[in-house]
Amino acid sequence: MTKVQRKETVGDIKAQQIELNLGAVIKKPGSSMDYHTGSWRTFRPVIIQEKCIKCSTCWRVCPDAAIFVDKKGRYNVNYDYCKGCLTCVKECPVDAINKELEEK
Amino acid sequence: MKSVVEASEAVALAVKLARVKVCPMYPITPSTHIPERIADYIFDGEMDAEMIHVESEHSAASALIGSILSGARSFTATSSNGFALMYEILPILSGMRLPAVMAVANRTLAAPINIWNDHSDAVSARDQGWIQLYAESSQECVDTMIQCYKIAEDKKVSLPAMMCLDGFTLTHVFENVDVPEQAQVDKFLPAFTREDTLDVNNPKTFGPIGFPDSFMGFKKQQQDAMTAALDVIKKANSYYKKQIGRGYGDGLVELTDMGDAEYAILGMGTLCGTAKAKAEELRAKGKKVGVIRLRSFRPFPVKELQAAVKNLKGLAVLDRHISLGSNGPLFTEISAITPELKLFGYIAGLGGKDITLKHIESVFTDLEKGKQSREWLM
Numbered sequence: 476m477t478k479v480q481r482k483e484t485v486g487d488i489k490a491q492q493i494e495l496n497l498g499a500v501i502k503k504p505g506s507s508m509d510y511h512t513g514s515w516r517t518f519r520p521v522i523i524q525e526k527c528i529k530c531s532t533c534w535r536v537c538p539d540a541a542i543f544v545d546k547k548g549r550y551n552v553n554y555d556y557c558k559g560c561l562t563c564v565k566e567c568p569v570d571a572i573n574k575e576l577e578e579k
Numbered sequence: 580m581k582s583v584v585e586a587s588e589a590v591a592l593a594v595k596l597a598r599v600k601v602c603p604m605y606p607i608t609p610s611t612h613i614p615e616r617i618a619d620y621i622f623d624g625e626m627d628a629e630m631i632h633v634e635s636e637h638s639a640a641s642a643l644i645g646s647i648l649s650g651a652r653s654f655t656a657t658s659s660n661g662f663a664l665m666y667e668i669l670p671i672l673s674g675m676r677l678p679a680v681m682a683v684a685n686r687t688l689a690a691p692i693n694i695w696n697d698h699s700d701a702v703s704a705r706d707q708g709w710i711q712l713y714a715e716s717s718q719e720c721v722d723t724m725i726q727c728y729k730i731a732e733d734k735k736v737s738l739p740a741m742m743c744l745d746g747f748t749l750t751h752v753f754e755n756v757d758v759p760e761q762a763q764v765d766k767f768l769p770a771f772t773r774e775d776t777l778d779v780n781n782p783k784t785f786g787p788i789g790f791p792d793s794f795m796g797f798k799k800q801q802q803d804a805m806t807a808a809l810d811v812i813k814k815a816n817s818y819y820k821k822q823i824g825r826g827y828g829d830g831l832v833e834l835t836d837m838g839d840a841e842y843a844i845l846g847m848g849t850l851c852g853t854a855k856a857k858a859e860e861l862r863a864k865g866k867k868v869g870v871i872r873l874r875s876f877r878p879f880p881v882k883e884l885q886a887a888v889k890n891l892k893g894l895a896v897l898d899r900h901i902s903l904g905s906n907g908p909l910f911t912e913i914s915a916i917t918p919e920l921k922l923f924g925y926i927a928g929l930g931g932k933d934i935t936l937k938h939i940e941s942v943f944t945d946l947e948k949g950k951q952s953r954e955w956l957m
Contacts, residue, residue: 495796497737498676500775501784 512539516559518574522550526571533563533572580758586717586749587612589756590656590682590742593724595626596764597680600651603631603642607661608694609746610684614656636661640668640679643739645777647677648785652728652771655679658746659686662700666707672739673708673801675786678731678771679739681709682724685848685899686746687930695931696746698847698899702876702908708801710740710808711877713847715833717754720744722825723874725759726815729768733815735807743876745849747931759823767822805878812875831880833872834887836862840869842946843888845913846897847873850927850934854897857939868943873909881916893921893946897956899928921949927956 496502522533527550534542534550541557544550552563564572584592590613594602604614620626631646633639639655646653657665662683672679687697701711710730714720723742731740744750775783789797809831816830827833835855837843844854851872858868871887871894873880888894894917898907905911910924923945928934938956945951 495793495800497800498674498775498785499787499789499793499797501787502775504782504784506784 511555513541513553513555513557513559516554516557516577518559518561519554519577520552520557520559520561520563521573521575522552523571523573524549526569528569528571530568532566532568536562536566538562580760582756582758583753584717584756584758585612585751585753586714586720586744587684587751588616589717589720589758590724590744591616591620592756592758593721594654595620596721596759596761597652597654597725597728597768598765598770599626599628599654601629601631601642601646601653603633603639603646603653603655605633605636605639605655605657605661607636607658609686609696609750610656610658610661610682612750613682613684617654636664637668640665640672643672643679643681644668644675644677644786647679647773648775648777650771650773650776652732653679654681656682656684658684659688659694659700662704663688666704669704669707669709669739671786674797676737676801676804677739678728678737680724680727680731681739681741682720683741683743684746684750685743693930694746696748696899697929697931698743699929701741701743702900705877705908708738708805709877710736710738710805710812710875711743712740712812712875713743713873714749715827715849715851715872717749717752717756718825719827720749721756721758722819722823722827725764725768726812726819726830728771729815729818730808730811732771733808733811736804736811738801738804738808743848748849757825763823767819809875809878809880812878827874828872829883831873831875832883832887833874834869835872836869837871837887838869839867840890841867841892842894842943843869843871843891844895844897844939844942845871845873845888845909846899847876847909848899850897850899853934853936854939857936857943860936861940861943866943866947868946876909879912884913885916888917888920891920893923893949895923895925895942895946897925897927897934897942901926901929923951924954925956926954932957 541553683701687699727740813830820826854870896910898909
């Protein structure tokens with residue numbers, strides 16, 4: 476089977492081998508978890524914990540389920556999957572989420 | 580067993596003999612008799628298969644994806660505008676490397692609406708990754724249909740294949756056909772197996788996105804499979820000949836009277852029968868003429884064609900289709916591989932226009948005179 480070495484690495488994503496299975500079949504279930512879609516983000520949402528009222532609006536509106544609640548009950552962004560749509564920034568009722576330009 | 584059947588029934592018999600399990604069908608003239616016969620076989624208990632009465636040809640082709648992924652040998656048939664409606668799914672079947680087999684009862688594309696034969700439907704899909712074999716007789720339809728499964732399912736190929744048969748000229752004409760025995764076909768064509776199937780206990784993803792870093796790799800694999808198919812088609816033809824007793828040229832190209840020929844006609848499908856009849860007549864008068872019948876349009880057998888035309892003084896290519904704004908596609912492709920050869924291209928038999936012995940004679944006369952009198956055989 477032909478293998479292509481992916482040359483570019485983005486952020487913390489390790490160089491990965493793409494195996495060209497016949498007909499592009501993906502034999503391992505759930506492999507999309509390995510694909511970090513956050514790499515194409517232009518703006519990153521940053522939650523200011525001091526302002527956050529824990530209303531869960533950002534968690535509900537995120538189209539990619541990239542907002543998670545940590546063990547201490549704080550709302551956080553999973554930057555591996557956040558594509559930077561900024562819906563959370565727009566919807567936050569107390570303006571507790573800033574947008575910051577990604578610099579690579 | 581010899582039977583007098585029309586080519587539509589010959590195709591249906593071959594589908595039954597190939598032990599096809601799923602047939603998503605949507606009828607359209609002139610392919611309709613094929614699903615009709617298959618429905619008869621299923622209803623009479625002669626064939627153990629599921630016929631899906633889909634709502635369109637687009638759905639028929641889509642259902643092939645699911646049925647093959649579930650591990651079932653599958654079949655459909657269509658023509659003309661029905662074929663055009665399938666178009667979106669054709670490259671998906673080939674890209675997913677699914678060995679579907681389809682009979683295309685060739686009919687032109689509207690407008691003006693016309694139910695008769697030319698190769699516009701199938702030839703216009705030449706770039707969509709399907710193997711395309713063109714049959715000349717009802718007998719060849721039975722034999723080629725069975726070979727199509729052998730070729731498409733070969734692990735080196737794993738591509739869909741269409742068998743093209745001229746609408747009405749074959750589909751609705753009764754001929755004596757020698758139908759192979761089930762035991763012979765079972766020996767030639769083992770049961771269909773697939774490594775990757777839809778299985779809840781072993782989930783896999785089929786038809787995912789291909790990003791720019793992998794997409795070209797997949798296309799290259801398809802092209803390599805097409806190249807490998809050249810040899811597989813030849814082997815299927817010779818193995819069939821050995822097992823069942825009939826073959827068609829080398830499987831890719833069929834040559835008639837080409838040994839010492841100076842002039843020849845090249846075409847696909849039934850028009851070659853007319854050309855052979857005229858060539859035989861001219862041979863009796865001492866003219867050195869022959870006929871090249873292209874059986875495999877995709878993959879395109881470059882080496883075999885170059886060898887066939889090597890000693891010719893002139894070749895006429897008869898296209899039953901025109902790429903409007905350019906030329907006959909067959910003519911264009913032959914031109915590209917025979918730069919030294921004197922080549923005439925003719926557009927013939929569009930929308931059911933008969934290609935007569937007189938037409939063929941005028942083409943041979945043109946070749947002999949070294950001057951093409953006309954481009955459209957009307």
